[in-house]
Amino acid sequence: MTKKTLIAANWKMHAPPVGWDPEDSPYRPRKDLDVIVFPALLDVHVCLEKFLTVGGQYARPEQQGAFTGDVSMRLLAAHGCTWVLCGHSERRLHHGETDAFVAAQAQAAIDAGLHPIICVGENADERDAGKQKEAVERQMNALSHIAGCVIAYEPVWAIGTGKNAEPKDAQIMHAFIRGLLPADQKSTRILYGGSVKQDNAARYLQEDDVDGLLVGTSSLDAAAFRAIIESAVS
Numbered sequence: 001m002t003k004k005t006l007i008a009a010n011w012k013m014h015a016p017p018v019g020w021d022p023e024d025s026p027y028r029p030r031k032d033l034d035v036i037v038f039p040a041l042l043d044v045h046v047c048l049e050k051f052l053t054v055g056g057q058y059a060r061p062e063q064q065g066a067f068t069g070d071v072s073m074r075l076l077a078a079h080g081c082t083w084v085l086c087g088h089s090e091r092r093l094h095h096g097e098t099d100a101f102v103a104a105q106a107q108a109a110i111d112a113g114l115h116p117i118i119c120v121g122e123n124a125d126e127r128d129a130g131k132q133k134e135a136v137e138r139q140m141n142a143l144s145h146i147a148g149c150v151i152a153y154e155p156v157w158a159i160g161t162g163k164n165a166e167p168k169d170a171q172i173m174h175a176f177i178r179g180l181l182p183a184d185q186k187s188t189r190i191l192y193g194g195s196v197k198q199d200n201a202a203r204y205l206q207e208d209d210v211d212g213l214l215v216g217t218s219s220l221d222a223a224a225f226r227a228i229i230e231s232a233v234s
């Protein structure tokens with residue numbers, strides 16, 4: 001079975017970009033690709049009203065409770081989200097999310113009927129020390145009991161920096177990650193994220209183990225995002 005390419009737009013803490021909502025918007029769902037939008041939480045509903053496929057950027061694993069300011073996986077699902085990001089590096093950095101917490105999030109997401117995209121990736125120090133595989137293996141080991149997720153390989157030094165990983169280096173890491181997956185999970189989709197742009201998107205997608213893209217900055221520009229979508233279907 002061929003896997004459907006997945007292109008995700010992570011709008012982070014930004015308003016929906018200009019041009020997000022017309023009928024021919026590049027953020028709309030398509031038959032030939034999975035196009036998923038991750039808006040800020042308060043914009044989930046407007047995106048759903050325009051029939052986008054919507055995910056939460058984060059949620060806690062607990063079903064409910066005294067967690068002021070937080071949201072649960074179950075609430076995301078109840079409000080129409082079908083996807084969720086788990087363990088994005090900005091959450092790991094600014095909110096202290098640990099590998100164990102990310103694994104709990106992923107399990108709770110599955111239990112709530114959501115599709116989790118779990119983000120892994122080494123930081124600049126780990127890359128400089130040649131320890132990128134060890135870093136990613138540690139993150140993946142925490143997930144060894146979780147099945148049915150999408151993985152996003154996002155080297156932290158490439159996120160929001162404009163300094164993307166070379167597609168051949170991304171391929172090495174994607175193949176490594178696939179090698180870590182259990183035998184019955186080898187067809188898991190593995191996305192690349194980190195300074196994906198309209199002029200490099202196609203090169204990632206040509207690599208054997210790159211099954212899609214998680215796009216931040218360039219997803220805030222509807223024309224750039226349209227070009228990325230087009231490079232995924234051509």
Ligand code: PGA
Pocket residue numbers: 010154158159160161162193194195196214215216217218
């Ligand atoms: P970027 O962000 O495309 O701006 O590097 C990617 C991400 O954070 O998922």
